[in-house]
Amino acid sequence: MTTPTAAHCGSVSALTLGLPTRTAIPEAKGSLPKGLFVAKVPVSAKLKQRLTNDIASITMLALLRPANTGVQAGTKVPEILVLGLRLADRTPAVEVPAEVIDLIADQRGGSGIVFVCVREGTFEGAAREECALAVRRNVPVKPGHQPITKVHAGAWKPAGEATLELPEDPSTVTMDELWNCLCAQAILDSADGTDLDARIALRDRLIELKALETKLTRDHQRAKNPTQRNEIYAKLHKVRTQLASLK
Known part of the structure; x- marks a missing residue:
């Protein structure tokens, strides 16, 4: 057959x-x-x-x-x-x-x-x-x-x-x-x-933080005002700290 x-x-x-x-x-x-x-x-x-x-x-x-x-x-x-x-x-x-x-x-x-x-x-x-x-x-x-x-x-x-x-x-x-x-x-x-739902949530959070890191890095490079650059860098540092803690 x-x-x-x-x-x-x-x-x-x-x-x-x-x-x-x-x-x-x-x-x-x-x-x-x-x-x-x-x-x-x-x-x-x-x-x-x-x-x-x-x-x-x-x-x-x-x-x-x-x-x-x-x-x-x-x-x-x-x-x-x-x-x-x-x-x-x-x-x-x-x-x-x-x-x-x-x-x-x-x-x-x-x-x-x-x-x-x-x-x-x-x-x-x-x-x-x-x-x-x-x-x-x-x-x-x-x-x-x-x-x-x-x-x-x-x-x-x-x-x-x-x-x-x-x-x-x-x-x-x-x-x-x-x-x-x-x-x-x-x-x-x-x-x-x-433990799949927790692992998916972690993956999604990592994707979100990496996208934010890329945006803030770009914003920091373009910023001309020193005060603004410092504010952006503080946010960028916080995001990178979160990323390091999740990896």
């Missing part, structure tokens, strides 16, 4: 990601029409335009469940989808489409979704196919507060280097733990899903 070809987004498929063959969606069943995600919910004209102009195609690459992974059932995440978003070819290259990811994730309820974003990019002057993994997770809030979600994305890398690993012995983890493991791989490029 011939094995069906796995669905793919660009050159990326469940198999190139390293997922088990039994989790792969056949190519004939992988394509999802973009209109599916705006047919039953109110969507702004701006978001419809982004879906139309920034997304070339949407493809279901894999579906992970206890039955096809050997992972134990969880209490929060019943299944995990791996969804390919082929981004439109344009200059500058389209970045990870957080608004579209929000739109799709809203319609999947409690399912976890790993978004595999694929685009044509350039590196050192040469064209290459690039991939970035993204997920939407709940942000920790105090009991009784309104739930908050946030889209997180990893770095762009050559499409052939994008992987999603399952634990060596899947039977030792639950679907909830697998979700954290895959989120850690997507966001932090680490297979360790423990």
